Amino acid sequence: MDNWNTLLAVLLLLVDLLAILHVWRQSIETGRKVVWSLVILLLPVVGLIMWAIAAAPFGKVRL
Template sequence: MESLSGPLAIVVLVLDVLAIAYVWRSRIEIGRKVVWSFVILLLPVVGLIMWAAAAGPFGKARL
């Protein structure tokens, strides 16, 4: 299990960077961009899941 922690951390980091880039390219106001960026940075896995659920095709949240 320890051998997977490094590659898994890299995958999460790459996905977080992509999510933050997507947030900053979106047409939402700056305040929401900052909040989403902090959520994704402070809670890498949970924040990424929350963002994906809110921004996905079935997301009900207005980003």
Template sequence: MGSTFNGFVGLIILALDIWAIINVIKSSVGTGPKVLWVLLILLLPVLGLIIWAIAGPRGSVRL
């Protein structure tokens, strides 16, 4: 039961990281900051996602 839950949480974190990376790429900031944000999200998946949610660049298209 525990490994199933951990796998589900891992998939949720992966989906949120992919979503964050897409939003960083769609943002209007320069290439350098985009690369740094993507590296932060990839290297620190949970902490990078939290930092991005608080201080990261926003995409140019909002639904």
């Protein structure tokens, strides 16, 4: 059971890092990049979901 928790934690960390890299590769203001990065880091699961919805092609929110 402990191995699954570790695997999930590492997987979540990798996906969060990929999301942050995607945010920093976008052509948006630096302030927005910092805010999105902090949201993803401080709220790993919820922040990732929020970012995925906002960054999706159908997303109404501008990153």
